Amino acid sequence: MKLATIGVGNAGSKLIDRMIEFEVETGRNLCRHALVINTARTDLAKPKNIPEDRRVLIGDTHHKARGHGVGGDAEIGAEVAKTDIDEIRRVFDDVEIHEVDAVLVAAGLGGGTGSGAAPVVIEEIQKMYDEPVYGLGVLPGKYEGGRPALNAARSLQSFVTKVDNFIAFDNDAWRSRGQTIEQGYEEMNKELATRIVTLLAAGEVDESEVGENAMDSSDIMRTLEVGGVSSIGYASTELAPAKQGLLSKFNESDEPESESTDAAKIKGLVRRAVNSRLTVPCDISSADRALIVFAGPPEVISRKGVESAREWLENAADTVDVLAGDDPRPDSSTLAAVVLLSNVTETPRIDEIQSQAVDAQNKIREQDAVREEEIQSLITDDDDDLDPIV
Amino acid sequence: MKLAFVGVGDAGTRIVDRLVRAERASGRSVSDGNVLVFNTDDAAFEAATAVPDERRVLLGDTHPAVRRRPDPAEAGGADGAETADGAGGADETEALASEIDPFGVGGDPDTGAAVAEAELPEIRRALDRIDETEVAGTMLVTGLGGGTGTGVGSVLLEELNSIYETPVYVLGALPAATEPDRRALTAARGIRTVVPLADAVFPVDNEAWRRGDPVAERYDAINDAIAARVLALFGAGERDPESVSELRVDPADVTRTLEVGGVASIGHATHELTPDDAGVVTRLLRLLGIADAPESDGAEADAATVKRLVRRALESTLTLPCSVDSADRVLVILSGPPDAVSRKGFETGRYLLEEETETVEVLAGDEPVPGATEVTATVVLSNVTDVPRIDEIQRRAVAALDASDAGDDGTTVLGDAADADTRPGAPDPADGPGDDAAGDSHASEDGQTGNPTDGAAGAEPDGASSESTTETDGSASEDGDRSVHGFDFTAGDDRGK
Ligand SMILES: Nc1nc2c(ncn2[C@@H]2O[C@H](COP(=O)(O)OP(=O)(O)OP(=O)(O)O)[C@@H](O)[C@H]2O)c(=O)[nH]1
Ligand SMILES: Nc1nc2c(ncn2[C@@H]2O[C@H](COP(=O)(O)OP(=O)(O)OP(=O)(O)O)[C@@H](O)[C@H]2O)c(=O)[nH]1
Ligand SMILES: [Mg+2]
Ligand SMILES: [Mg+2]
Numbered sequence: 001m002k003l004a005t006i007g008v009g010n011a012g013s014k015l016i017d018r019m020i021e022f023e024v025e026t027g028r029n030l031c032r033h034a035l036v037i038n039t040a041r042t043d044l045a046k047p048k049n050i051p052e053d054r055r056v057l058i059g060d061t062h063h064k065a066r067g068h069g070v071g072g073d074a075e076i077g078a079e080v081a082k083t084d085i086d087e088i089r090r091v092f093d094d095v096e097i098h099e100v101d102a103v104l105v106a107a108g109l110g111g112g113t114g115s116g117a118a119p120v121v122i123e124e125i126q127k128m129y130d131e132p133v134y135g136l137g138v139l140p141g142k143y144e145g146g147r148p149a150l151n152a153a154r155s156l157q158s159f160v161t162k163v164d165n166f167i168a169f170d171n172d173a174w175r176s177r178g179q180t181i182e183q184g185y186e187e188m189n190k191e192l193a194t195r196i197v198t199l200l201a202a203g204e205v206d207e208s209e210v211g212e213n214a215m216d217s218s219d220i221m222r223t224l225e226v227g228g229v230s231s232i233g234y235a236s237t238e239l240a241p242a243k244q245g246l247l248s249k250f251n252e253s254d255e256p257e258s259e260s261t262d263a264a265k266i267k268g269l270v271r272r273a274v275n276s277r278l279t280v281p282c283d284i285s286s287a288d289r290a291l292i293v294f295a296g297p298p299e300v301i302s303r304k305g306v307e308s309a310r311e312w313l314e315n316a317a318d319t320v321d322v323l324a325g326d327d328p329r330p331d332s333s334t335l336a337a338v339v340l341l342s343n344v345t346e347t348p349r350i351d352e353i354q355s356q357a358v359d360a361q362n363k364i365r366e367q368d369a370v371r372e373e374e375i376q377s378l379i380t381d382d383d384d385d386l387d388p389i390v
Numbered sequence: 391m392k393l394a395f396v397g398v399g400d401a402g403t404r405i406v407d408r409l410v411r412a413e414r415a416s417g418r419s420v421s422d423g424n425v426l427v428f429n430t431d432d433a434a435f436e437a438a439t440a441v442p443d444e445r446r447v448l449l450g451d452t453h454p455a456v457r458r459r460p461d462p463a464e465a466g467g468a469d470g471a472e473t474a475d476g477a478g479g480a481d482e483t484e485a486l487a488s489e490i491d492p493f494g495v496g497g498d499p500d501t502g503a504a505v506a507e508a509e510l511p512e513i514r515r516a517l518d519r520i521d522e523t524e525v526a527g528t529m530l531v532t533g534l535g536g537g538t539g540t541g542v543g544s545v546l547l548e549e550l551n552s553i554y555e556t557p558v559y560v561l562g563a564l565p566a567a568t569e570p571d572r573r574a575l576t577a578a579r580g581i582r583t584v585v586p587l588a589d590a591v592f593p594v595d596n597e598a599w600r601r602g603d604p605v606a607e608r609y610d611a612i613n614d615a616i617a618a619r620v621l622a623l624f625g626a627g628e629r630d631p632e633s634v635s636e637l638r639v640d641p642a643d644v645t646r647t648l649e650v651g652g653v654a655s656i657g658h659a660t661h662e663l664t665p666d667d668a669g670v671v672t673r674l675l676r677l678l679g680i681a682d683a684p685e686s687d688g689a690e691a692d693a694a695t696v697k698r699l700v701r702r703a704l705e706s707t708l709t710l711p712c713s714v715d716s717a718d719r720v721l722v723i724l725s726g727p728p729d730a731v732s733r734k735g736f737e738t739g740r741y742l743l744e745e746e747t748e749t750v751e752v753l754a755g756d757e758p759v760p761g762a763t764e765v766t767a768t769v770v771l772s773n774v775t776d777v778p779r780i781d782e783i784q785r786r787a788v789a790a791l792d793a794s795d796a797g798d799d800g801t802t803v804l805g806d807a808a809d810a811d812t813r814p815g816a817p818d819p820a821d822g823p824g825d826d827a828a829g830d831s832h833a834s835e836d837g838q839t840g841n842p843t844d845g846a847a848g849a850e851p852d853g854a855s856s857e858s859t860t861e862t863d864g865s866a867s868e869d870g871d872r873s874v875h876g877f878d879f880t881a882g883d884d885r886g887k
Binding site for chain 2: 010039040042043046063064065066068069070071072073112141142143144145146147150175177178179180181182183184185359360363364367371374375377378379380381382383385386387388389390
């Protein structure tokens with residue numbers, strides 16, 4: 001698939017930047033256009049793989065934002081995106097939209113810029129183009145508290161109603177012991193970039209390599225078109241050196257046995273992809289459609305294995321709509337399986353965020369209601385005998 | 391966040407001087423030279439050497455009620471003032487602050503305000519020296535008990551509000567219990583005046599911070615503590631533009647935290663990294679190429695350390711002791727070497743604040759300081775409304791007012807410091823909190839700053855919040871239920887396709 005990508009806010013921008021880094025490292029070519037949008041000038045300086053003229057500062061004339069971010073206030077995030085929508089359109093004018101299959105908009109839903117501005121951007125893109133728009137959204141962790149949960153619950157709703165599919169990433173599912181803040185975000189972004197790029201870059205191979213089993217962009221888009229929230233699983237295995245170079249020829253003479261072990265390995269890899277950490281934990285049987293991409297040297301992807309893996313997933317995801325295909329990468333020393341579970345409806349973390357958000361909204365209303373009165377009572381004496389100076 | 395510092399009166403002059411010094415020492419640039427100090431008496435100017443001469447403004451030359459100091463170098467001729475530097479000014483640190491010296495406006499805020507009104511053109515000219523385009527806000531720094539601090543300060547605040555579009559904050563010292571009644575009265579009126587005018591006010595409780603010593607002896611120490619806290623808050627992210635933060639504290643994070651107004655308080659705690667610390671161990675292991683270092687048990691202890699540090703900041707001697715659960719919004723900043731601040735500790739520390747302060751508006755950010763040997767947590771409690779010290783100052787002010795109404799000459803009664811230490815209800819000086827770094831244990835004992843133990847913390851917030859919850863329960867929960875399905879947002883429901 002070929003994508004135009006837009007990162008909104010701090011997290012969204014870092015994610016797009018990391019995706020590009022990953023595709024360059026692995027010789028893929030997914031993100032044909034990349035754009036980042038932010039309300040904070042300093043955050044815009046971060047991406048290493050996005051040219052200066054593809055970084056858009058919005059809200060610098062807004063009296064609360066001023067190029068300094070929006071402090072987690074999603075209302076302002078949305079407001080400044082609307083005000084500066086022409087600026088966003090102008091940068092998008094350069095995008096040769098016919099060269100891409102879809103647009104991907106990434107954002108951290110806990111932040112004010114990501115949660116507020118991204119839905120406005122999506123809406124504008126949908127006015128301009130007919131191409132599908134996918135969302136990639138980071139859900140805040142439970143311990144980030146009420147405000148990020150409220151931003152996320154509200155933004156999630158706009159995302160899901162607008163986009164053609166929303167791929168969720170749950171920060172809580174990706175915490176591991178002993179991480180520093182820096183490591184934590186770097187590891188999560190790397191994991192997410194690996195999954196997204198491995199999945200969506202399939203179908204972009206050199207014509208000569210395309211076998212009948214190659215995954216096609218239209219298959220991926222078909223799986224995504226049901227809408228809703230999606231989750232991605234991933235597993236990879238290092239290939240034994242015997243599979244490559246001189247020794248691989250020797251191995252070919254042993255084909256029947258090799259074929260059956262390979263088949264078992266392939267199926268095992270897919271099981272592992274689904275049973276290990278998904279981008280957002282979910283009940284996989286609630287998936288509407290599913291798709292498996294095998295990325296690796298074509299000679300190790302056994303047809304038998306692919307078929308039994310596909311059948312296994314049909315059962316596990318409880319849907320007959322399961323596609324499987326290859327992304328042939330002849331020089332790769334790993335074989336990866338990435339599984340897209342499209343439109344999963346049982347996602348406990350999303351329910352939790354919604355209830356956290358409701359509590360937060362109530363709390364905020366209570367505080368708003370008494371604020372002025374409490375300040376007044378603090379600064380005046382009981383009988384209001386004391387005069388102000390001016 | 392870049393801030394202009396505008397000091398007023400002796401306290402304002404000294405604290406701004408400290409702030410500028412602290413900026414230089416810490417490598418954080420907040421004011422970028424956008425500083426000014428105003429006074430009606432020039433004694434404090436001399437020691438404030440970090441503030442350039444042309445940025446010190448003496449007011450009141452033409453006002454009949456303003457008294458000038460006798461020239462200390464009278465005998466030495468017209469230019470003698472230069473040589474007498476320091477000697478006169480430094481020793482005068484208001485003796486024990488138990489009486490108000492008669493120079494300048496002599497403690498009278500109404501005179502202070504009149505002087506400032508009369509010299510507005512001069513004040514405006516001086517304010518031109520501040521480049522508003524270089525800063526994201528202004529901090530007016532005063533002693534709220536001062537005739538100059540609150541009198542001139544209030545007029546300045548009105549002026550700053552009318553000329554600047556960016557927020558104007560006030561940092562104001564509150565008088566100690568041993569200071570004259572007049573100081574308490576001025577401070578109570580000052581609070582009443584500046585809180586509605588300012589975007590937020592940071593009162594500093596001199597009584598809590600003097601540790602039982604005469605307050606004037608503690609000015610330097612208090613001012614250093616204030617400067618450290620103000621810079622930790624506003625200077626986060628202004629230290630090194632090169633170091634990349636994952637969740638940077640943007641100026642908007644600070645302004646949004648403070649935009650609710652009222653009074654704000656800052657807590658601060660530091661953890662010295664020792665070679666035993668996981669951060670250092672991690673660094674070492676990484677140097678040795680041991681890849682799984684982050685999984686080690688030592689690093690996990692780091693999460694607990696960071697969480698404990700956040701708790702210590704909350705329970706430290708706050709700039710203004712208060713009930714932390716009365717806070718409206720909170721901001722926490724963790725600053726330290728990027729490889730020593732645990733993600734889990736950062737998140738659980740943040741959650742702890744949400745529980746202890748009973749607000750869901752908790753913003754958090756990190757400030758990586760490569761090579762630092764300590765981790766600090768700075769907690770800002772915005773719009774705290776349960777502040778015993780303010781209530782106490784108001785009671786004293788009202789009593790002083792009543793006494794002066796009863797007496798024949800109000801000014802005399804208010805100016806008299808003799809009764810300050812025998813006043814009923816004056817707190818025992820020994821109750822004062824410990825010093826900056828070591829004061830944590832004291833702070834938790836005084837019961838004003840939160841739950842002292844981990845065990846109690848988990849259970850208590852629910853019980854403690856029930857009172858305020860029930861008051862508004864009826865309407866709030868009904869609205870809330872409806873909103874479950876009603877999250878409508880941004881561009882409404884008109885899908886763009
Ligand atoms: N996975 C991941 N999540 C991140 C990253 N950076 C921030 N987040 C999450 O994103 C949310 C914060 O959003 P940000 O993107 O930092 O904020 P913003 O959208 O720029 O908005 P403001 O800061 O409010 O102006 C929180 O839930 C963070 O945990 C990242 O690099 N990776
Ligand atoms: N924290 C702190 N407080 C101070 C300092 N200097 C004075 N104060 C307090 O500030 C209040 C006002 O004192 P000054 O600043 O001396 O008064 P002023 O504003 O110059 O005005 P006058 O009343 O006319 O002298 C008093 O309550 C003092 O205790 C200081 O350096 N640090
Ligand atoms: Mg931000
Ligand atoms: Mg004075």
